[in-house]
Amino acid sequence: MSAGTVRIAKPTGEFVDVEVGTTVADALRALGERRVGEVIAAAVDEHLVDLSSSIGGGAVVRPVFSDSREGLEIIRHSTAHLMAHAVKRLFPETQVTIGPVIESGFYYDFKRERPFTPDDLERIEQVMQEIASANLAVERREVSKLEAIEFFRSVGEAYKVEIIEGIPDDRVSLYAQGDFTDLCRGPHVPSTGRLKAFKLTSVAGAYWRGSEKNEMLQRIYGTAFASPKELKAHLAMLEEAKRRDHRRLGRDLNLFSFHPEAPASPFFHPKGALVYNELVAYIRRLYDQFGYQEVLTPQVLDVDLWKRSGHYDNYRDNMYFTEADERAMAVKPMNCPSHCLLYGMATRSYRDLPMRLADFGRLHRYERSGVTAGLTRVRSFSQDDAHIFCTPDQIEGEVGRVIDMLFRTYDLFGFTERRIYLGTRPEKSTGSDAMWARAESTLTQVLQNRGITHELHAGDGAFYGPKIDFCILDAMRREWQLGTIQLDFSMPERFDLHYVNSAGEEERPVMIHRALLGSIERFMAILIEHCAGDFPLWLAPVQMRLVTVTEDQHAYAEDVLATLRAAGLRAEADLRKEKLGFKIREAELQKIPFVLVMGDKEVATRTVAPRRRGAGTLAPVGVAELIETAMTEIRPVMGGGVP
RNA sequence: GCUGGCGUAGCUCAACGGUAGAGCACCUGAUUUGUAAUCAGGCGGUUGUAGGUUCGAUUCCUAUCGCCAGCUCCA
16 A cells, blocks of 8 residues: 555455545445445445545445435435525525425525415426536535635625534535535535435425524425435325325214314214224223222312412413302313322322322313314313322332333234333423432333333423333324323422321322323324224224115114124114115225125025125125124223123 | 415315306115116305405405414423
8 A cells, every 4th residue: 555545445344445535436436336326425434425525544435325314314405405506596585594304305494585485386396406407516615614604694694604603613514506505514415416306395484493582484395305206105105194184084984073163172973982982991991900090070170279289380371261259260281180189188008009090081271373283282182191199119110010001002003113202300390309310210220121212302301200201103104192101209299298108107109190092182183094094893983884785685684783783883784775886885985894785695594794894805604703703803902892 | 372375065176356166975756786986856155254445356455263284382
């Protein structure tokens, strides 16, 4: 190896000597990289760089392909620049701010007096196409901060100046393509021609630096992929998400509705209420098995209670208030204060603990008008809420039991992909350092002992204690929070709760707030979208629909219907004078799990011809056998089923 | 709450300054039908609400309510 050369290697070990200053692209060629046309950037000693950057010393060079996650992010980031370039060309008075890559694409925030219209988006996309076709080289250069500030000031980009002023390094990098220059860490694709598949999706307002106090910018969202095929697949997925939207299915399946008279508060129709109540029934069965006691508590309580609990200070903006007998009252947004009253009404012994109080009480929370959405964020709802009062020594065991309940429940619904977050002490909090340290280490311990991988969300705990949040990924790979376990040392203090220990001394119990499904409303939304309206048999509002071929089978159908209902199945009969195909189509559109066809043949053999949704036509069976098939599926979840 | 978009028949959409139209749904009749749409006829709208401009408003303007996409928030 001569003085002017350096040794570069592939991650797999093969190496070659090249001149100092060789570009990364040439280095990859020298290493015999065959798919060089698909390489978009490279990692030099695992540090992402542009293909045009030069090699300064011996290094391991790994190509980054357009079809890798890293490559995709670079493409998206470069597409964000492409968009900013197009915007500046069309609307030169616009100022650029920031344009990061996000989960499903990218966005760029602009400062502009007039908001962008959907028409503008189309024009911007067109210009993006033009700039991409021109295949402009994307060139990086490093300059001093001062130089960069001077540059952006000269072109009137005040936000860029502000950003650079906040960067601690002495030098910053700029990327230029044609007449557009942007501040950026990089790396980027080598030229705009590498961007072949992108689409602008929406425009929305967004606050500068994410703060409500700052001015609002115009954000344009877009997405980009390595190939048009992948873009098409992504857009198809968005269509699928629309098809599964619980608001659409809720209407089509006649489950619930919303009315302007009670904004963001669902009205459940008979079928929706049935699903709702079956979910609650399932949770009640679980409570039986795990030693919970259900209570019922008032809807409207004296404001003094909420002052004592701390809600008045911390949660007032989200509460509804009223007055009766000249007393200030509040509609409950949570159940915990009521449960504290119940706990505190008698002297409790350590022998009474843990005491697990469950409550499906309806909660009302005033949510700001812009934040509500379908069933996922409502103002009136209930939770599978419970509070466990226990001794400090019991925390670990109780948390473990809740985790068992959680996982069993999520498995049942097919939510097998989970993400678990440990939220630790936030800036505003009550309680001693020692208490927090102990509580946090207890939760960590439980998770570790069970081998549950989790992420730390530092500072994300409640003000009264740390928590574990349980999220799932649905069929569309969207993340939703369902369950939560929160340790609370503050509420027992505020309500001066105690128990008498084995030595006869009074001690402070710990309170654990926990929910499995979270809000039932929200869970229903998630479940509907997850299963696209095809509820599991035990939850389906109508489990079986009888369909006759002609009027000759009506008597038999009534007979079978009575038998099915007596067995505890939710069945109905379609006796209309319509063609079979028509009736079946309607039953399928209603996503009814079993369609039971009966013509003269079935009457003669005392059978039904079942058609199972998703599985097609099955061989005719006797009614008793059909009931057994169905109950075999329902029993493990709901028990016997026969009333 | 903030920014933008949208509110026409139960649903999906059309008409966009000259007092609203289609398909499906619904109702009625005919058809007795074997695994995702039988045919015919009929009913159905003060175009979210309230003002304004205009000879005339579904269409333009203002306010308001609701919904949607984001932002912020989410014990």
